Amino acid sequence: IIPPISLSTTFKLAPSGKADSPYYYTEAGNPTRTALEENLAALENAGHCRIFPSGMAAIFSITMLVKSGEHILADEDIYADTISLIKKILQPTHGIEITFTEFTDIYAVKKSLKENTKLVFFESPTNPTLKVIDVEEVTKTVKNFNRDICVVVDNTFISPYFQRPLSFDVDMVIHSCTKYINGHADVLMGAVMTNCEKLDQHLYQMQKCTGSVPSAFDCYLVMRGTKTLHVRMRTHMENAIAVAKFLETCNQIEKVLYPLLESHPQHQIHMKQARGMSGMISFYIKDDEDGSATKMFLNNLQLIQNATSLGAAESLIVRCDMKYEEFSPPLRKGVANNLVRLSVGLEEKEDIIEDLKQALDSITDASGNLESKSGDNHSDFELINSTKGD
Known part of the structure; x- marks a missing residue:
C-alpha cells in the first residue's frame, strides 16, 4: 500500500556483471x-x-x-x-x-x-x-x-x-x-x-x-x-475565491488579480482551458512611491506569514518586486513595489480574511484617508459570510 523507501545507492549485480534488476546505481534509477x-x-x-x-x-x-x-x-x-x-x-x-x-x-x-x-x-x-x-x-x-x-x-x-x-x-x-x-x-x-x-x-x-x-x-x-492533492486544491480554491472577492471590496486595494474573478482580463481563456484555480492571488495596494503602505500591511499580518514560496498548507505572502529589482522593462512589467503575491493556504477562510482586514485597516488608521468600500454598516461576520457558497 505504501511504497517502501529504498535508501540504497547501489544494487546487486548478477554474476555476469550485468544488473540483476532494472536498477544498478541510484543516479540511473531508484x-x-x-x-x-x-x-x-x-x-x-x-x-x-x-x-x-x-x-x-x-x-x-x-x-x-x-x-x-x-x-x-x-x-x-x-x-x-x-x-x-x-x-x-x-x-x-x-x-x-x-x-x-x-x-x-x-x-x-x-x-x-x-x-x-x-x-x-x-x-x-x-x-x-x-x-x-x-x-x-x-x-x-x-x-x-x-x-x-x-x-x-x-x-x-x-x-x-x-x-x-x-x-x-x-x-x-x-x-x-x-x-x-x-x-x-x-x-x-x-x-x-x-x-x-x-x-x-x-x-x-x-x-x-x-x-x-x-x-x-x-x-x-x-x-x-x-494522495491529498485533490482535496487540498479544492480547499485552496474555495478559500482563494472568498479572499479575492473580499479584497475587491477593500478601498485600500487598487486591483486584484485572480483568474476565477470575472474582472480578470483573461478570465474566459482560463475557464476554457482549466477546471479551477489554485490559491494564488496577486493584488496591488494603494501606495506611495516609497511603498510604505505595502510594508505596513505586510508587517501587521499575524496569521499570514511573510515568506517566499507557495502552495503550502500555510498562507504565505511576499512583495513581488524582491526578485525583479535587477531586471529592466519589459521583464518588470506590472511588478511594482505595491504588488504582493498571496498563496492562500488551508486555514479557515474566515481567519484568513480577518487577518487581511486588520492589516489593511492598519493602513487606514495610519493614513486617515482610506475607508473600506463596505463601510461601517457591515460587521466582520457579514463581510466574511458574504463570500460563502461562491
Whole structure:
C-alpha cells in the first residue's frame, strides 16, 4: 500500500556483471523514484516523467536541448530565477539567442518566432502577475510555424488537478513539486512530464550524467503529498475565491488579480482551458512611491506569514518586486513595489480574511484617508459570510 523507501545507492549485480534488476546505481534509477515518476506521469496524463532535485534543475535540463546559435522564445512574465538562468548563463555562456515577448498577444508570438527557434517557454497562470496564456492557441501558432519547435509550459501555479497542458499538444510540462504537488513546504523537487520518448531520453541522460536526482526520502514525501492533492486544491480554491472577492471590496486595494474573478482580463481563456484555480492571488495596494503602505500591511499580518514560496498548507505572502529589482522593462512589467503575491493556504477562510482586514485597516488608521468600500454598516461576520457558497 505504501511504497517502501529504498535508501540504497547501489544494487546487486548478477554474476555476469550485468544488473540483476532494472536498477544498478541510484543516479540511473531508484525504485522509490520510479514509483513517484509513474505517479506524476499519471497525474498529467503523460507517458513519461523525470524528477529532479528542484524546479530550476528541471528547467535547466530542458534548456540543454538548445545548442549554441539556436533561439529560445519566452514569455515576458516568468519566474525570476528562470529569467536569470536564461540571461546570466544560457545567453552569455552557451551563446543561445533569447527573445522575451508578450504571450497574451498571439501576433507578437508569431512575429517573434525565428528559423533557429528551438524552444518556446511560458507559464500559465504566470508568476507573479497571474496572466493567463491561451495554451492551445500559442501551441498551435508555434507548431504551424515549425512542428519541431519544443513547446514547454510551467504548470506549477495551478497543478495537474486543474490543468493539463499536454492535452493541448504541448511537448513538455514542468512542475516545481516543492509547491502544490508536495504541498507541505518540506521538500525541494522538480518534475518534467512528456509524451515524447526522445525528450524523455534526453531528460534521463540529464539525470544520469549530471547526478541531478532527488533523494528516495524526498520522493516518498512527495508521493504522500499527491494522495491529498485533490482535496487540498479544492480547499485552496474555495478559500482563494472568498479572499479575492473580499479584497475587491477593500478601498485600500487598487486591483486584484485572480483568474476565477470575472474582472480578470483573461478570465474566459482560463475557464476554457482549466477546471479551477489554485490559491494564488496577486493584488496591488494603494501606495506611495516609497511603498510604505505595502510594508505596513505586510508587517501587521499575524496569521499570514511573510515568506517566499507557495502552495503550502500555510498562507504565505511576499512583495513581488524582491526578485525583479535587477531586471529592466519589459521583464518588470506590472511588478511594482505595491504588488504582493498571496498563496492562500488551508486555514479557515474566515481567519484568513480577518487577518487581511486588520492589516489593511492598519493602513487606514495610519493614513486617515482610506475607508473600506463596505463601510461601517457591515460587521466582520457579514463581510466574511458574504463570500460563502461562491
